[in-house]
Amino acid sequence: MNSLRTFLLLHVLTCVGQTVNGSDIIHGEKAPKNSMxxxxxxxxxxxxxxxxxxxxxxxxxxxxxxxxxxxxxxxxxxxxxxxxxxxxxxxxxxxxxxxxxxxxxxxxxxxxxxxxxxxxxxxxxxIKIPASKMNVKENQTCSVAGWGMTQTAGSVVNELRVVNVLIIDPESCKEEWTALPPNVICAGGSGTDKGFCQGDSGGPLVCNDIAVGIVSFNKNSNCNYPDVPNVYTDISxxxxxxxxxxxxxxxxx
Structure with a gap:
């Protein structure tokens, strides 16, 4: 358990200065007015x-x-x-x-x-949340939005940004992370240059107009080319x- 805790703490994201602060949208675009x-x-x-x-x-x-x-x-x-x-x-x-x-x-x-x-x-x-257990599908296109950084070690932005990300198969995600907590969804990050960054934490992963996930963590606060998937809390x-x-x-x- 101690080795697992050490591994996870070394790889869990979310520090801006001395505080845990979430993530930003990487390679997204400005969200249209009143769209979210x-x-x-x-x-x-x-x-x-x-x-x-x-x-x-x-x-x-x-x-x-x-x-x-x-x-x-x-x-x-x-x-x-x-x-x-x-x-x-x-x-x-x-x-x-x-x-x-x-x-x-x-x-x-x-x-x-x-x-x-x-x-x-x-x-x-x-926004709606799942009524009960909901399984998103591999390669399903969803979106994530926020006011977080647009690059590693950047600063938060004034205007809401959004980017599309693909759902990653849970087993593949586990292989890339080695260890994952329970009840999470993986999307974006690994193999792409799109996802979230510091300042976006807490925002929703939206699939088919339903908030299915909550921005949780990435690896080492790396938002440019993360080598593992972004991780979200599974709301369902x-x-x-x-x-x-x-x-x-x-x-x-």
């Missing part, structure tokens, strides 16, 4: 820390490792997070999955309860946990 009204910038007093996505009027999903930072609020309803045309909501409570210890050991999922519910409109909308494995928290707070899916 579910996207959320999860922030602290210094600005953008992670991505996230709205699943109800009162809850945002993001990565558990984003909670290693002190998070204060979210920004919704805009592609340009450094400008004024946005909606801001405080974070009333964070729910980190009880199984989480670090991205390399899985359970990298967190729910954020907003201080005030948001109104749904053309700029702000929820956590639907009962999500539903229970939402139910406890009287919000509806």
């Amino acid at each position: 009204p579910y996207m959320v910038s999860v922030q602290n007093h210094h600005g953008h820390m992670c991505g996230g996505f709205l699943i109800t009027q009162g809850f945002v999903v993001t990565a558990a490792h984003c909670g290693e930072n002190i998070l204060t609020h979210v920004i919704l309803g805009t592609n340009k997070i450094m400008e004024d045309n946005y909606l801001k909501r405080g974070i009333e409570k964070s729910y980190i999955h009880p199984g989480y210890t670090s991205p390399g050991f899985g359970f990298d999922i967190m729910l954020l309860k907003l201080s005030v519910e948001v109104d749904i409109n053309e700029r702000i909308h929820t 494995e956590y639907v009962p946990w999500i539903n229970e928290i939402v139910k406890e707070n009287y919000y509806h899916m």
Whole structure:
């Protein structure tokens, strides 16, 4: 177990400065206006820390490792997070999955309860998550979006970017990584120059208009030509946990 822990910690991504901070979109393009009204910038007093996505009027999903930072609020309803045309909501409570210890050991999922519910409109909308266990298919084209870096050791961006990535067979992914946590999806990275980078953590992997994954980690924060696949938390494995928290707070899916 100690050797496995050492291996994973050496290979798990996500450090900007001294903080775990997620990933950016590599070789993507600017997202069209209002094309992803579910996207959320999860922030602290210094600005953008992670991505996230709205699943109800009162809850945002993001990565558990984003909670290693002190998070204060979210920004919704805009592609340009450094400008004024946005909606801001405080974070009333964070729910980190009880199984989480670090991205390399899985359970990298967190729910954020907003201080005030948001109104749904053309700029702000929820995205569906799987109703139950959902198996994505090898080579299926999906997308990932975020405000993260566009190159290794770069800086986060103002305008939301998106890129298409292909789903990678789980067994092939395990062979390339040698060790993987449970309940993950692999897409992009290995064999391509497309995927996520630091600052994109917590954002959704979207397949057929359903958020199926959460940006979790890559290898050694390498976003240029990663030699292993990008790894996402498989949301379908956590639907009962999500539903229970939402139910406890009287919000509806």
